Amino acid sequence: MEPFVFFGGKGGVGKTTVSCAYARKCADAGVETLVVSTDPAHSVSDVFDQQFGDSPEPVAGIDGLSALEIDPDDEVTAHLDEIRTRLSDQVSASMVNEINKQLEMAHQTPGAYESALFDRFVDVMRDSDPYDRIVFDTAPTGSTLRLLGLPEFLESWVERLMYKRRQSIDLFEKAAIGNNEPRRVMDGDPVLQRLQERKEFFEFAGGALREDAAFFLVLNPDQLSVNETERAIADMNQQDLGVRGLIANKLTPAPDDDEDGRGARYLRDRIETEQQRLDHVRGSLSPPLLAEIETRTREVKGDLLGAVAEELAVPVDAEEPTFV
Ligand SMILES: Nc1ncnc2c1ncn2[C@@H]1O[C@H](COP(=O)(O)OP(=O)(O)O)[C@@H](O)[C@H]1O
Ligand SMILES: [Mg+2]
Known part of the structure; x- marks a missing residue:
C-alpha cells in the first residue's frame, strides 16, 4: 500500500487512537513508521504516555516507531x-507596517490554521526518507484540499505576470539603449521566484497525495457521524482523491447471551440501531468498511492499543514513494 496514510473524521471519533493503533501495527510488522499528530487536546503523547514535540522521537518500548507532534498554533505563527x-x-x-497589520488579521482568518498544517504535512512527506510509512492522524479537509487546484491557477497567473514583466522590461531597455542591466531584474525577480516555488510545492503536494497517499475515514455509529462521512467522501472525490476505506469505532459491546436485565436489553437495542446505520454504510457508501471496533471501558493505550491494532484490517506493507 501507499507509504503515506491519513485518517480523517470529525473530532472525537477516534482518529488519534486508530492512527496510533495502525502505526503500531505497521511497526510490529517491521515497517519503519512515523506517526504524526496535530491535536493538542488528546494526542499521541497521551496514547503512548510520552511527550513528543516538533521533531520525530522514537516511541519507547515499540521498535521501529517514532512520533511527531505538530502544534497548529505554532505553525500558523511560523507560517x-x-x-x-x-x-x-x-x-x-x-509597506512593512501595513503588511504586519494585514498579517495579524490573516492569523484570525478561517483557513489560516488548516493551510499552515497542510504546508507542514507536505514538508513531512518531503522529508519522509528515514521512514517506510508515515501515518497522519488528521486528513486534510475539503477546504484544504482545494489548495491542490492551485498549480494550474498559479501557472497562468505566473505566466501573465511574466508577460507583463517582460513588457515593462522591454520598454525600459528601449529607453536605456545599450544597457543590459534590466534583464537581470527579470531573471532574479523575487516575486516570480516565490510564485514559482509555491507552484512547485503544490505540484508536489498534489502528486504525493494522489499517487503516494491512502485516505481512511474513522466514524462512529451515530447519524451525525455517518452524514459527515458521506460528505467527506464526496469532498475527497471532487479532488480526485479516493477514500480507501472506513473504520467504525466506538461500537456498543454485546451483553452475554444469558443476560436479560434492563442493561442487557438497552445494549441489544443500541446494537440493533447501530447495525442498521452500519448496514447503510456498507450498502450506500462506496469505500469498504474495514473494521468495527467496540468501545472499551477505558482509554485505548498500552495493551489495549495492540488489541485494537489487530482489529484493523488495513494493510501494512509499504511501497516506495514515487513522488519524493
Ligand atoms: N474504541 C474505543 N474505546 C474506548 N475509548 C475510545 C475508543 N476510541 C477512542 N476512545 C477515546 O475517545 C477519546 C477520543 O478519541 P481520539 O482518538 O482522541 O479521537 P480524535 O483524534 O478523532 O479526536 C479519547 O479519550 C480516546 O481514548
Ligand atoms: Mg485526535
Missing part, C-alpha cells in the same frame, strides 16, 4: 512570520 520576512525584503519600509 506568517515567514511571509512577513519574505515580503519585508521585497517592499518599501512604509
Whole structure:
C-alpha cells in the first residue's frame, strides 16, 4: 500500500487512537513508521504516555516507531512570520507596517490554521526518507484540499505576470539603449521566484497525495457521524482523491447471551440501531468498511492499543514513494 496514510473524521471519533493503533501495527510488522499528530487536546503523547514535540522521537518500548507532534498554533505563527520576512525584503519600509497589520488579521482568518498544517504535512512527506510509512492522524479537509487546484491557477497567473514583466522590461531597455542591466531584474525577480516555488510545492503536494497517499475515514455509529462521512467522501472525490476505506469505532459491546436485565436489553437495542446505520454504510457508501471496533471501558493505550491494532484490517506493507 501507499507509504503515506491519513485518517480523517470529525473530532472525537477516534482518529488519534486508530492512527496510533495502525502505526503500531505497521511497526510490529517491521515497517519503519512515523506517526504524526496535530491535536493538542488528546494526542499521541497521551496514547503512548510520552511527550513528543516538533521533531520525530522514537516511541519507547515499540521498535521501529517514532512520533511527531505538530502544534497548529505554532505553525500558523511560523507560517506568517515567514511571509512577513519574505515580503519585508521585497517592499518599501512604509509597506512593512501595513503588511504586519494585514498579517495579524490573516492569523484570525478561517483557513489560516488548516493551510499552515497542510504546508507542514507536505514538508513531512518531503522529508519522509528515514521512514517506510508515515501515518497522519488528521486528513486534510475539503477546504484544504482545494489548495491542490492551485498549480494550474498559479501557472497562468505566473505566466501573465511574466508577460507583463517582460513588457515593462522591454520598454525600459528601449529607453536605456545599450544597457543590459534590466534583464537581470527579470531573471532574479523575487516575486516570480516565490510564485514559482509555491507552484512547485503544490505540484508536489498534489502528486504525493494522489499517487503516494491512502485516505481512511474513522466514524462512529451515530447519524451525525455517518452524514459527515458521506460528505467527506464526496469532498475527497471532487479532488480526485479516493477514500480507501472506513473504520467504525466506538461500537456498543454485546451483553452475554444469558443476560436479560434492563442493561442487557438497552445494549441489544443500541446494537440493533447501530447495525442498521452500519448496514447503510456498507450498502450506500462506496469505500469498504474495514473494521468495527467496540468501545472499551477505558482509554485505548498500552495493551489495549495492540488489541485494537489487530482489529484493523488495513494493510501494512509499504511501497516506495514515487513522488519524493
Ligand atoms: N474504541 C474505543 N474505546 C474506548 N475509548 C475510545 C475508543 N476510541 C477512542 N476512545 C477515546 O475517545 C477519546 C477520543 O478519541 P481520539 O482518538 O482522541 O479521537 P480524535 O483524534 O478523532 O479526536 C479519547 O479519550 C480516546 O481514548
Ligand atoms: Mg485526535
